[in-house]
Amino acid sequence: MSASSWQGVDIEIKLLVEAIYLRYSYDFRNYSLASLKRRVLLAQRQLECASISEIQHRVLYDPEVFMELLQYLTIPVSEMFRDPVYYLALREKVMPVLRTYPSLKIWVAGCSTGEEVYSIAILLHEEGLLDRSIIYATDINPHSLKQAQRGIFSLDNVPQYTRNYQLAGGRQSFADYYTAAYESVILDKSLKERVTFADHSLATDSVFSETHFISCRNVLIYFNKDLQNRTFGLFHESLCHRGFLGLGSKETIEFSSYASYFEYFSKEERVFRKL
Amino acid sequence: MTTFFPDRPIPQVDAVVIGASAGGLQALTVLVEGLSSRFRLPLLVVQHIPPHGSSCLVSVFQNKTKLRVKEVDEKELVSPGTLYFAAPDYHLLVEEDYCLSLSQCEAVNFSRPSIDVLFESAVDAWGERLVGILLTGASEDGAAGLEKVHWAGGLTIVQEPTEAQVATMPRAALQRFTPDFILPLREIHRLLCELECRNA
Numbered sequence: 489m490s491a492s493s494w495q496g497v498d499i500e501i502k503l504l505v506e507a508i509y510l511r512y513s514y515d516f517r518n519y520s521l522a523s524l525k526r527r528v529l530l531a532q533r534q535l536e537c538a539s540i541s542e543i544q545h546r547v548l549y550d551p552e553v554f555m556e557l558l559q560y561l562t563i564p565v566s567e568m569f570r571d572p573v574y575y576l577a578l579r580e581k582v583m584p585v586l587r588t589y590p591s592l593k594i595w596v597a598g599c600s601t602g603e604e605v606y607s608i609a610i611l612l613h614e615e616g617l618l619d620r621s622i623i624y625a626t627d628i629n630p631h632s633l634k635q636a637q638r639g640i641f642s643l644d645n646v647p648q649y650t651r652n653y654q655l656a657g658g659r660q661s662f663a664d665y666y667t668a669a670y671e672s673v674i675l676d677k678s679l680k681e682r683v684t685f686a687d688h689s690l691a692t693d694s695v696f697s698e699t700h701f702i703s704c705r706n707v708l709i710y711f712n713k714d715l716q717n718r719t720f721g722l723f724h725e726s727l728c729h730r731g732f733l734g735l736g737s738k739e740t741i742e743f744s745s746y747a748s749y750f751e752y753f754s755k756e757e758r759v760f761r762k763l
Numbered sequence: 764m765t766t767f768f769p770d771r772p773i774p775q776v777d778a779v780v781i782g783a784s785a786g787g788l789q790a791l792t793v794l795v796e797g798l799s800s801r802f803r804l805p806l807l808v809v810q811h812i813p814p815h816g817s818s819c820l821v822s823v824f825q826n827k828t829k830l831r832v833k834e835v836d837e838k839e840l841v842s843p844g845t846l847y848f849a850a851p852d853y854h855l856l857v858e859e860d861y862c863l864s865l866s867q868c869e870a871v872n873f874s875r876p877s878i879d880v881l882f883e884s885a886v887d888a889w890g891e892r893l894v895g896i897l898l899t900g901a902s903e904d905g906a907a908g909l910e911k912v913h914w915a916g917g918l919t920i921v922q923e924p925t926e927a928q929v930a931t932m933p934r935a936a937l938q939r940f941t942p943d944f945i946l947p948l949r950e951i952h953r954l955l956c957e958l959e960c961r962n963a
């Protein structure tokens with residue numbers, strides 16, 4: 489394959505993304521191109537399309553195909569207590585400060601299938617803060633949101649989640665939080681009583697509430713700098729004075745245009761605090 | 764001094780991508796040890812590493828070379844004279860504007876970071892102005908990516924399999940296509956120096 493035929497693919501991807509925006513208002517125009525391209529090419533193989541332009545055609549005229557494509561573009565992978573040190577830092581350093589507020593609003597942005605939301609709910613529960621919290625869990629993928637709302641996960645993942653939970657300083661037995669049923673585990677309903685699941689795009693929507701803590705992990709790595717800046721702008725607007733922002737283990741606000749509005753609170757674990 | 768390019772001009776390149784798996788630490792040491800601080804080409808390395816915990820690659824190599832050594836930061840611009848390592852558990856990709864991005868998409872060839880993912884995106888960014896080097900390993904990762912470097916007109920180098928600690932990875936590449944060079948590590952090091960002189 490020559491370099492010039494690749495430019496053709498890049499053009500097709502740009503057109504596809506534009507078509508999606510015009511037709512469905514999902515905005516992938518400012519996502520990092522290199523990984524977007526891998527996802528589109530993967531979808532092309534799985535959807536058995538001869539070209540990206542064929543995907544575009546099918547997506548434009550068939551919302552179901554768009555939903556299918558969305559599953560590739562959004563990368564719905566998650567894990568409970570992923571990077572246990574992050575959750576340990578939340579427990580040991582952030583919760584003691586959050587405790588001083590009479591009521592709490594927490595936003596999990598890009599919550600995917602809910603693993604991160606439930607992990608945070610468990611932390612809040614163990615710190616005695618869940619009852620006075622409202623958690624907003626948002627994402628752009630309706631399938632993921634529906635799954636998150638159900639709170640049912642594969643039994644295969646439970647050993648890993650249990651290990652993570654313990655490394656994150658879990659105070660009980662992880663088994664206290666679920667009932668096993670066949671190949672699945674159903675998480676305790678009380679964990680989602682304080683959670684509102686909602687469709688919200690960091691690329692196109694605006695702030696909907698003031699919050700004390702925002703957790704947004706492994707979402708920003710898929711955005712280009714402009715969209716990262718937009719997102720940090722939303723977070724800055726939503727967070728109360730001295731509010732907390734938790735990011736993924738390789739993400740930082742340090743090189744963005746909002747760097748000077750935040751300080752590191754727990755550097756290794758990527759927890760920032762609004763100045 | 765003999766040249767690796769006796770009957771053609773030394774290619775002009777902007778970056779070097781390197782893939783290594785089992786046995787890679789020693790192999791990489793031979794490659795980068797003794798590269799002078801004037802070496803300007805950026806070197807981007809995927810060395811297969813276990814997903815959890817922090818990687819010690821940076822601290823190991825800081826003492827072995829005069830180049831700047833670092834683990835890739837998300838969205839940083841590739842800068843010259845730097846030896847970059849991919850972070851554990853994330854794919855490393857090069858964007859069209861030479862920023863580096865990370866991804867947690869599923870493993871490729873059972874690997875994250877995957878050599879193919881780096882090589883394929885590097886080709887998209889640099890086209891023919893790229894050197895791809897595939898070293899020792901018990902994996903087939905990197906073979907397809909290096910082939911792509913080859914077809915895009917980049918310079919491809921495979922470690923001499925008989926010298927490799929584990930020959931699977933070099934052999935997998937050789938089964939797909941014939942690279943520009945099949946060389947032992949010392950020679951690859953010399954070739955890098957020669958490229959550098961041309962591009963200086």
Ligand SMILES: C[S@@+](CC[C@H](N)C(=O)[O-])C[C@H]1O[C@@H](n2cnc3c(N)ncnc32)[C@H](O)[C@@H]1O
Nearest residue numbers: 562566598600627628629689690691705706707
């Ligand atoms: C890799 S998952 C991360 C899941 C979870 N936060 C974690 O770290 O385990 C990325 C999520 O970001 C969501 N996402 C992508 N673009 C988004 C946008 N513009 N606004 C909100 N969420 C988005 C995707 O739908 C996907 O669920």
